[in-house]
Amino acid sequence: METTISLEEILVLGNIPENLHGVFMRIANGLIQKAEYPKEKVLRLFAEMLANPKKFANSKNKVTNLAKELYLLQKQGNKVELSEEGKTYMPEEIPHFAIDKKEKQKEGMFQLATASIPYKIYGAEHIEEGAIAQMETAMSLPVAVAGALMPDAHQGYGLPIGGVLATTANTVIPYAVGVDIACRMCLSVFDLPGDFFKRQPGLLKKALVENTKFGMGGETAHKFDETIMDKAEWQATKIIRDLKDKAYRQLGTSGTGNHFVEWGIVEVFAEDDLLGILKGEYLALLSHSGSRGFGGAVANYYSQIARQKTKLPKEAAHLAWLDMNTEEGQEYWIAMNLAGDYASANHHEIHKKIAKMIGEKPIKMVENHHNFAWKEVLADGTEVIVHRKGATPAGRNDLGIIPGSMTDPGFVVRGKGEAEALNSASHGAGRLMSRKKALSSVTNSALKKVLAEKNVYLIGGDLDEAPMVYKNIEAVIASQTELVDVLAKFTPKIVRMADAQTTRKEGRED
Structure with missing residues (x-):
């Protein structure tokens, strides 16, 4: 289970006054970490x-104060109004003549298959049991057709990270x-020698x-x-229109957690027509980030709708799907693809600005x-929607990037299909470990030691x-x-990440 929640x-949920942001964050993370409340x-x-503060103020509960x-504020005429997204978290009203709620849910609930569809696991020795259990649940969905688990897989929310x-063909699962x-x-390779970072470290x-x-407050003018x-x-759609201004402000920024922008050395092992670069070492810029607050809000909004529309057993609740033949399904598909274009533009914005600065x-x-x-067709001709949550597309001759860590190499790969x-x-x-465990077991001195050993300069990070x-x-x-052929290796040298305080406030799933 996730151990933090972001202010974003x-x-x-609504237009919460700025002076209460800290209180909301403290209560939320206390409930998650101490009371083990799920984020939802x-x-x-x-x-x-927010919908009925009087009710909660007059009863003893975890949010009374x-x-x-x-x-x-409400009595002073300053009530905090729930947003459209906030309203989706409200329980459905049941008329007085309705049948028992538990019976109603049971009656309209989709059931999981008694046995999961067989799927391939790559690098099973590297994968924790929790991730495999989550994948088993996913492969028991009535809409599941096929799946695979990648060697970097670890437990996430709904589908494990590293799950495919x-x-x-008519179902998409937001989570x-x-x-x-x-x-x-996104990787930019420059026609500069690999040791350029030694000559111009200050410029880079x-x-x-x-x-x-970086982070929720990261905006560019x-x-x-x-x-x-x-x-x-x-x-x-209304939700896209409502988020456009935020998306514009955050264009050219990065998230928290494992998101980064870094300089390094790309070693091309051999001349390859697809990569199109001669063998050798080059200066390169590598970035990792997504669709920022826009994508996050879209995901949360439509996952709530999916859960309302598609009732599933508790262990599979976050795998609720949207029907692509419905208005909600089409809206999500449009928003998701727009988020994809926006995320790409985010990276290009960063890369172009930095490239211009170094002339x-x-x-x-490569990106x-x-x-x-994605809408794809399986080898047997079956039309499906393939969800890759923390997995790189590796169709035949697809170019991709698989990063390591702030000191370990990443790889440019060509898919084998x-x-x-x-x-x-x-x-x-x-x-290997959750963020909470890492923060309690890794020391600053240990981090500084490995950075020095690998000759990596870190700006920010945690x-x-x-x-x-x-x-x-x-x-x-x-x-x-x-699955892939390795064409080149990227070795990080100067790494920029979100500052520790920002990362700890916001938290991340992966």
Whole structure:
């Protein structure tokens, strides 16, 4: 279960006054960490309190004092109104003549299959039991068609991170895509020698600091190219229209947790027509981020609708799907694909600004999503929707990037189109421990030691992203030789990540 919640996720509920943000965060994370409330339960509790602060203020509960403050605001004519997203967390009203609620839910509930559909696991020795249990549940869904588990897999929310799930062609699962829709990698290779970072370390550090922003408060005033905001899809639905201004402000920024922008050395092992770069070492810029607050709000909004529309047993609740033949399903599909375009534009904005600052243009860019859903056709001709939550597309001759950690290498790969893997590969090394465990067991001195040993300069970052919290990337790559060919290796040298305070406030699933 996730151990933190972000302020951004809370603010989707309504126009909460800024002076109460800290109180909401403290209560929310206390409920999650101490009372072991699921995030959904916390958001539901807050939504019900915002809708009726008087009720909560006049009864003894976990939010009594906060409810009293909100009730006082209401009496002063400053009631906090629930947003459209906030209203989706409210329980459905049941008429007095309705049958027993439990019986009603049971009657309309989809049941899981007694045995899961067989699926291939790659690198099973690297995967925790919790992730496999989650995958078993996913493969028991009545809409599941095929699946695969990548060697970097670890337990997530709903579908495990590193899980690949194909469902029937008319069903899409928001939480099988993930909260950070279209989280992706982007690599720019420059026609500069690999040791350029030794010659101009000051310039490269300055380029990162001045052209990157991380976290919920990360916004940019100056845009290099804002044409992404001209797409007609920004007017497609109310939720997209409501989020457009935020998306514009956050264009060219990155998230928290394992998101980064970093300089490093790319070693191209051999000349390859697909990659199109001569063998050798080059200076390169690598970034990892997604669709920011826009994607997160879309994910939360439509996952709530999915759960209302598709009743599933408790263990599968977060795998609720939307029917693509419904208005909600079509709306999500439009928003998801727009988030994909927006995430790509985010990376391009960062890369172009940094490239301009060093006076160079990349000779090659490689990029790919790893939190997305695609309409695809299986080897037997079956039309499906393939969800890759923390998995890299690896169809035949697909180029992709599989990163390691802030000190360990990443790899540029070419997909082999392995049918049993649903044309997929891992999206990274995968975590060995949760963020909470990492923060309590990794020390600053240990992190500084490994950074010094690997000659990596870190700007920002936190202990929950230390190299020792990740699996051995070399072993993970070795577990998927059936899936990809390695064309080049990226070794990080100057790494920019969110500051520790920002990361701990917001939290992340992966």
